Amino acid sequence: xxxxxxxxxxxxxxxxxxxxxxxxxxxxxxxxxxxxxxxxxxxxxxxxxxxxxxxxxxxxxxxxxxxxxxxxxxxxxxxxxxxxxxxxxxxxxxxxxxxxxxxxxxxxxxxxxxxxxxxxxxxxxxxxxxxxxxxxxxxxxxxxxxxxxxxxxxxxxxxxxxxxxxxxxxxxxxxxxxxxxxxxxxxxxxxxxxxxxxxxxxxxxxxxxxxxxxxxxxxxxxxxxxxxxxxxxxxxxxxxxxxxxxxxxxxxxxxxxxxxxxxxxxxxxxxxxxxxxxxxxxxxxxxxxxxxxxxxxxxxxxxxxxxxxxxxxxxxxxxxxxxxxxxxxxxxxxxxxxxxxxxxxxxxxxxxxxxxxxxxxxxxxxxxxxxxxxxxxxxxxxxxxxxxxxxxxxxxxxxxxxxxxxxxxxxxxxxxxxxxxxxxxxxxxxxxxxxxxxxxxxxxxxxxxx
Amino acid sequence: xxxxxxxxxxxxxxxxxxxxxxxxxxxxxxxxxxxxxxxxxxxxxxxxxxxxxxxxxxxxxxxxxxxxxxxxxxxxxxxxxxxxxxxxxxxxxxxxxxxxxxxxxxxxxxxxxxxxxxxxxxxxxxxxxxxxxxxxxxxxxxxxxxxxxxxxxxxxxxxxxxxxxxxxxxxxxxxxxxxxxxxxxxxxxxxxxxxxxxxxxxxxxxxxxxxxxxxxxxxxxxxxxxxxxxxxxxxxxxxxxxxxxxxxxxxxxxxxxxxxxxxxxxxxxxxxxxxxxxxxxxxxxxxxxxxxxxxxxxxxxxxxxxxxxxxxxxxxxxxxxxxxxxxxxxxxxxxxxxxxxxxxxxxxxxxxxxxxxxxxxxxxxxxxxxxxxxxxxxxxxxxxxxxxxxxxxxxxxxxxxxxxxxxxxxxxxxxxxxxxxxxxxxxxxxxxxxxxxxxxxxxxxxxxxxxxxxxxxxxx
Numbered sequence: 001x002x003x004x005x006x007x008x009x010x011x012x013x014x015x016x017x018x019x020x021x022x023x024x025x026x027x028x029x030x031x032x033x034x035x036x037x038x039x040x041x042x043x044x045x046x047x048x049x050x051x052x053x054x055x056x057x058x059x060x061x062x063x064x065x066x067x068x069x070x071x072x073x074x075x076x077x078x079x080x081x082x083x084x085x086x087x088x089x090x091x092x093x094x095x096x097x098x099x100x101x102x103x104x105x106x107x108x109x110x111x112x113x114x115x116x117x118x119x120x121x122x123x124x125x126x127x128x129x130x131x132x133x134x135x136x137x138x139x140x141x142x143x144x145x146x147x148x149x150x151x152x153x154x155x156x157x158x159x160x161x162x163x164x165x166x167x168x169x170x171x172x173x174x175x176x177x178x179x180x181x182x183x184x185x186x187x188x189x190x191x192x193x194x195x196x197x198x199x200x201x202x203x204x205x206x207x208x209x210x211x212x213x214x215x216x217x218x219x220x221x222x223x224x225x226x227x228x229x230x231x232x233x234x235x236x237x238x239x240x241x242x243x244x245x246x247x248x249x250x251x252x253x254x255x256x257x258x259x260x261x262x263x264x265x266x267x268x269x270x271x272x273x274x275x276x277x278x279x280x281x282x283x284x285x286x287x288x289x290x291x292x293x294x295x296x297x298x299x300x301x302x303x304x305x306x307x308x309x310x311x312x313x314x315x316x317x318x319x320x321x322x323x324x325x326x327x328x329x330x331x332x333x334x335x336x337x338x339x340x341x342x343x344x345x346x347x348x349x350x351x352x353x354x355x356x357x358x359x360x361x362x363x364x365x366x367x368x369x370x371x372x373x374x375x376x377x378x379x380x381x382x383x384x385x386x387x388x389x390x391x392x393x394x395x396x397x398x399x400x401x402x403x404x405x406x407x408x409x410x411x412x413x414x415x416x417x418x419x420x421x422x423x424x425x426x427x428x429x430x431x432x433x434x435x436x437x438x439x440x441x442x443x444x445x446x447x448x449x450x
Numbered sequence: 451x452x453x454x455x456x457x458x459x460x461x462x463x464x465x466x467x468x469x470x471x472x473x474x475x476x477x478x479x480x481x482x483x484x485x486x487x488x489x490x491x492x493x494x495x496x497x498x499x500x501x502x503x504x505x506x507x508x509x510x511x512x513x514x515x516x517x518x519x520x521x522x523x524x525x526x527x528x529x530x531x532x533x534x535x536x537x538x539x540x541x542x543x544x545x546x547x548x549x550x551x552x553x554x555x556x557x558x559x560x561x562x563x564x565x566x567x568x569x570x571x572x573x574x575x576x577x578x579x580x581x582x583x584x585x586x587x588x589x590x591x592x593x594x595x596x597x598x599x600x601x602x603x604x605x606x607x608x609x610x611x612x613x614x615x616x617x618x619x620x621x622x623x624x625x626x627x628x629x630x631x632x633x634x635x636x637x638x639x640x641x642x643x644x645x646x647x648x649x650x651x652x653x654x655x656x657x658x659x660x661x662x663x664x665x666x667x668x669x670x671x672x673x674x675x676x677x678x679x680x681x682x683x684x685x686x687x688x689x690x691x692x693x694x695x696x697x698x699x700x701x702x703x704x705x706x707x708x709x710x711x712x713x714x715x716x717x718x719x720x721x722x723x724x725x726x727x728x729x730x731x732x733x734x735x736x737x738x739x740x741x742x743x744x745x746x747x748x749x750x751x752x753x754x755x756x757x758x759x760x761x762x763x764x765x766x767x768x769x770x771x772x773x774x775x776x777x778x779x780x781x782x783x784x785x786x787x788x789x790x791x792x793x794x795x796x797x798x799x800x801x802x803x804x805x806x807x808x809x810x811x812x813x814x815x816x817x818x819x820x821x822x823x824x825x826x827x828x829x830x831x832x833x834x835x836x837x838x839x840x841x842x843x844x845x846x847x848x849x850x851x852x853x854x855x856x857x858x859x860x861x862x863x864x865x866x867x868x869x870x871x872x873x874x875x876x877x878x879x880x881x882x883x884x885x886x887x888x889x890x891x892x893x894x895x896x897x898x899x900x901x902x903x904x905x906x907x908x909x910x
Contacts, residue, residue, distance in 0.1 A: 129856055153886060
């Protein structure tokens, strides 16, 4: 039988996404891959995903490279026959099979039987088996049914399949199971099983009612959302919808810390660093997270498990011109204050200049948002899904504080800790917040933990 | 616009008050949109209620009663020769059936605050309609829905102005019971009306251009109907064209090939065509093809952002129930809901004796398009219920996807097929498998068991 090239194209990613960036090519030409083996890692506006091979066979040609942006339908990898016998050259057998990329032309290539079967499971043509109500749900959640594998009888796509696809598509890369970069840090630790087996949490379906016709009350103007605005809107809606938020308020007396920062400004400047409160906030939070690991975690409702991260990457909300961006400082618990401060400065600058790389923005385990520069007495931020908690910081002010019967002026920093009530209770939050406060109030104690 | 013209502004203007139009209008009103329907006859119901589905089914019921009375002789019941009085028949049809339903629709429109304006609507641009007729006015709309339906096609190349030449609309009025009736066209309209007139006492000759009745329908489903028609009709002539028509004092002389035959009346039932002429579509961005059919997307929107179209004007299949679904989709799309006409199956029924109904993929189409299917047929000869009805000539056929077992098509012939097909439509639309159908308890003894039985065959 003559070997026939079979093309693997970027599938429809749903949610109106039309392109993706190739992060990593996981196979090389000439390699034999089995069905479902990971081929490529791609990154969309929403998530980083691994694309599994829809067929078994030998990789004949890889058409893309890391860093390249590809469109839906573009050919990524071409396959020959699996384990071709020596001498069987997997050359294209007819002229139409191998144009470089135009999808319309390439689409004419008939995939082999194996590919047809998988095509049905992954990207089917024609009506997708689903009830009318399920199809309506998919439209509301922006899920392309063609990309959803059905779990019902005869491959029928169920409501649960659609909801799962919708939440998968929204899940950011930080928690998607990926090839580990540093294996020992990524190993999944399961406690010795005495507990009851894990079970998924029940799903809830929410849908917004249609908007009224505003034109009936006066003229309106429709402004399309920017890409970033839309992403923020979707992420916030997801977080606010999925996570039951609860907020704990506290104040830290940072009079001493403020003195310490002022005393060391010059020392730091000599090393090229402008010392600010933020680095101390991050250090305090990182150390407190070690003592309260449930706040350095993500809930996996589908598995009914809490994924506790044994690394501490801190996100810091930065107000860029285009909108809110959260760059991430890695291993905040292990870095010195000066290292954190230096990295933070460079990172914030990259973000403001629009030069942040995707790696700068991924993998956070906890977020700090400091709105003090803009004033206010406090704010309740929304958790950066799928993290468990976020620390909101407002402007520090001198207040009259009673100490041992005396009214004394002290510098107080209002803090709010917002956390996922599914993961932790009010008492846990209070203890965690108190731990951060204690470290900020006694900066000398930070020494002991370095 | 002329000074003094009445101008009204609405959210939605629906042009045409048939099933597509009134369904759309009612749904718009439910969704809080101010809606007006412009209908040439100032009545809701359209061709379906006044000159199509409903009157034909009323007459077919009469034919069925006559047929049953005839069959009763088999089991020893003889009512004698039936006598048909046309006046009470027409009165029953127009007052007790059509009139009652029309009053019902008018009542719903009133309750939902949907205004029905009499007149012919002509688009002046993508925002306004001119209404000509009894209630002349200009309607300024935010959205419009075109639902002007279809009308019987004339016999191509042969025009003869004569009362003796009837289209389906005229035939449903039952002007008399002609002694010799020629039905031109072996599609569902010709067969239904041919059977009505044959039951009433006419000697019916049917001519069909192609080589079989009901072109496009699976032959095994057509066969029992063809046999019944051979008994009922005086003559069936396939692959025959009418080449000439001439009115004489004694009737209409019809040229069939090289033969000339005399008939008292001729019924022309050669299909229906979309009614989009004279709508002023050229003033909008709506595009219609050379047959007048308007192109729409899956939300029933035309090339003009403000204008939607539903029903027969959007092409085949020209069926009221498809129009109603489209009407609902168009209304909800206008209201901003995420909807699409994504239905997999539009069931079709021929209300003859026996009835033929099908839904989804037909066996012929599966063969033509080389789609792999597994087919199971259940002959009604093995159905207890069919035996008690004295009707063992039926057949139920289920087509399933060979791997998944998903039901992709159903065809039924036999009395009650039109009702039975509803279950098949649900099964296909909900992507059920043969196993789902086979494992569902069906009432015994009923004809619905034949679906379960056929599905069971697919499991082996």
